[in-house]
Amino acid sequence: MDCYELIDGVALQRKLAIPQKIILETTDGQKCFGELLIVSPVGLAIKIDNLVSSPWFLINIQGNFKLKVQRIANRGKDNYHGFDIMEVHRDTGISSRLNNEEYKVLAMTSDQLIDELTEDLPESVKNIVQERLKTELEKGKIFDALKVGQAIKYQNNNFKPLGRGTEKINLPQKDLRDIVQKCSKTGLPQRELFVQEDQIYDVHGIPFDYQSGGLLLLDVTSVINKERQIKEKELEIYREAIEAVTGGRLILVGRLQLTSYCYDSQPDFELTINVSEEIDRVRTQVANLLRNIKYPEREIFLFTVCISEAVTNALKHAGAGRCRCWVTPDKVMVEIADSGPGINFKDLPKATLMQHFSTTKSLGCGFTIMLKFLDKIVMATDPHGTTLILEKKIGPQKQKSIDDLITTNIRVS
Amino acid sequence: MPLKIEVRQFAKTRSLILAGVLDYSTTRDFENSTRQLEGFNKLVIDFKEIRFIDSTGIYSLAQAVTRYQEKGIAVEVQNISKPIYEILDILGLVSTFGSKVFIQS
Numbered sequence: 001m002d003c004y005e006l007i008d009g010v011a012l013q014r015k016l017a018i019p020q021k022i023i024l025e026t027t028d029g030q031k032c033f034g035e036l037l038i039v040s041p042v043g044l045a046i047k048i049d050n051l052v053s054s055p056w057f058l059i060n061i062q063g064n065f066k067l068k069v070q071r072i073a074n075r076g077k078d079n080y081h082g083f084d085i086m087e088v089h090r091d092t093g094i095s096s097r098l099n100n101e102e103y104k105v106l107a108m109t110s111d112q113l114i115d116e117l118t119e120d121l122p123e124s125v126k127n128i129v130q131e132r133l134k135t136e137l138e139k140g141k142i143f144d145a146l147k148v149g150q151a152i153k154y155q156n157n158n159f160k161p162l163g164r165g166t167e168k169i170n171l172p173q174k175d176l177r178d179i180v181q182k183c184s185k186t187g188l189p190q191r192e193l194f195v196q197e198d199q200i201y202d203v204h205g206i207p208f209d210y211q212s213g214g215l216l217l218l219d220v221t222s223v224i225n226k227e228r229q230i231k232e233k234e235l236e237i238y239r240e241a242i243e244a245v246t247g248g249r250l251i252l253v254g255r256l257q258l259t260s261y262c263y264d265s266q267p268d269f270e271l272t273i274n275v276s277e278e279i280d281r282v283r284t285q286v287a288n289l290l291r292n293i294k295y296p297e298r299e300i301f302l303f304t305v306c307i308s309e310a311v312t313n314a315l316k317h318a319g320a321g322r323c324r325c326w327v328t329p330d331k332v333m334v335e336i337a338d339s340g341p342g343i344n345f346k347d348l349p350k351a352t353l354m355q356h357f358s359t360t361k362s363l364g365c366g367f368t369i370m371l372k373f374l375d376k377i378v379m380a381t382d383p384h385g386t387t388l389i390l391e392k393k394i395g396p397q398k399q400k401s402i403d404d405l406i407t408t409n410i411r412v413s
Numbered sequence: 414m415p416l417k418i419e420v421r422q423f424a425k426t427r428s429l430i431l432a433g434v435l436d437y438s439t440t441r442d443f444e445n446s447t448r449q450l451e452g453f454n455k456l457v458i459d460f461k462e463i464r465f466i467d468s469t470g471i472y473s474l475a476q477a478v479t480r481y482q483e484k485g486i487a488v489e490v491q492n493i494s495k496p497i498y499e500i501l502d503i504l505g506l507v508s509t510f511g512s513k514v515f516i517q518s
Contacts, residue, residue, distance in 0.1 A: 195422060243487040253439040275438075276436075276437050276438035277438050279436060279437060279438060280434060280436075280465075281436070283465065298495075298499075299495055301465075302496065302499075302500075304465070305465075305466075305467060308436060308437075308467045309467060310466055312467060312469060313435070315437065316437070345466075359465075365468035365472065365504055366467075366468045366470065368503065368504060369468065369500060369503060369504070372503050389484075
């Protein structure tokens with residue numbers, strides 16, 4: 001069947017170079033999705049897979065004007081249907097046919113429109129203007145092709161969706177107005193993230209002048225989720241690598257897992273450290289507890305060095321820390337927690353694994369000592385703080401070395 | 414426990430006699446005292462009464478040693494207790510500067 005027979009206005013019928021996706025709304029609000037194939041000032045030929053019956057249909061053209069159309073009963077075949085234009089609704093009024101501009105907007109591609117609009121410009125500037133407009137058009141096409149969001153134009157407090165085929169995002173108008181107000185106030189582009197139920201939206205506001213501009217709403221939920229997955233995977237790799245390199249002595253855990261590594265009983269002592277002079281109090285308290293169980297002096301000294309390193313880190317990076325200590329017949333365990341910014345992922349290997357002293361300042365010294373002496377270090381670090389659990393076994397094997405250590409007269413201050 | 418620093422002078426040798434702890438709370442005092450020394454060609458840092466040292470203290474000690482060695486001044490850190498020497502050794506100071514600089518008691 002010849003599609004040109006579907007509608008009237010043969011002389012001005014024009015087949016679209018690229019079929020345009022449109023939505024036909026029935027009188028009772030149902031939606032049919034179609035592709036506009038041919039346009040004349042008085043009719044449209046549309047391919048519709050699931051056309052429902054309706055006395056007439058409304059078609060919204062890019063938010064610019066609305067067409068009230070009626071299906072021509074005896075001319076359609078299969079999914080191809082002809083429609084008479086009954087009314088054209090535009091800001092300036094209603095008419096029974098498309099005017100020249102509306103016809104061109106529907107019938108011509110954007111490139112053809114640019115060529116036509118710039119036809120009368122002087123040759124010297126025509127190519128420059130055409131090139132610029134087409135570059136902007138290409139950008140728009142890329143956005144359309146991505147189908148990642150919705151573009152909205154705002155004028156005063158009215159929002160008008162731009163483009164077609166874009167995903168509709170239902171963000172509260174209040175949120176959009178807030179961004180628009182900021183744009184108007186500053187005259188500068190604004191950007192904010194909004195969380196709506198489980199979705200995350202990246203909203204960009206671009207002011208054109210003090211009362212109008214554009215809003216670009218991007219659904220970034222999948223991007224953010226992917227980033228989270230990558231971060232978790234990254235941490236998992238660090239965990240496994242660090243655990244392997246340290247022979248299982250340094251264990252990185254999440255904050256929630258900490259409880260399974262720590263006692264929930266009353267600690268043998270607990271202290272909050274706010275100034276560097278208090279580090280010595282922690283060392284003295286721990287040393288006294290260990291002397292009570294006849295722990296070797298050398299081991300006490302080395303253990304207090306480890307605690308001192310962890311407490312010093314808390315003071316240096318968080319300004320304060322909390323220390324809790326448990327001594328049981330088989331091990332001594334100290335937890336040092338702070339509310340600092342945490343150790344950055346990329347600094348973790350350097351902070352924990354850097355061996356040997358360097359004349360350039362390194363984060364690694366403290367951890368080198370701890371890893372050399374302790375049996376286990378459990379660490380949880382995130383932007384809310386860092387917690388370290390230091391553990392040293394107190395076993396018969398260790399007690400054997402007392403004789404070897406008796407020669408040292410060092411007492412921890 | 415704070416750090417006590419006594420400076421002794423004998424001919425072209427300066428001695429810093431340290432007592433107490435050399436840690437995060439006292440390194441600034443130590444750094445200030447080493448910066449004020451002038452007019453000598455040998456520096457002895459006596460660790461006999463040092464009861465505790467941490468990595469911050471070790472870092473400033475190493476910096477002082479490096480700074481004076483670069484000026485051609487001989488440096489000796491003497492009377493280091495066994496546990497402190499062990500920590501310096503773990504961190505590679507003894508192998509970096511040599512056992513003639515860090516001397517165990």
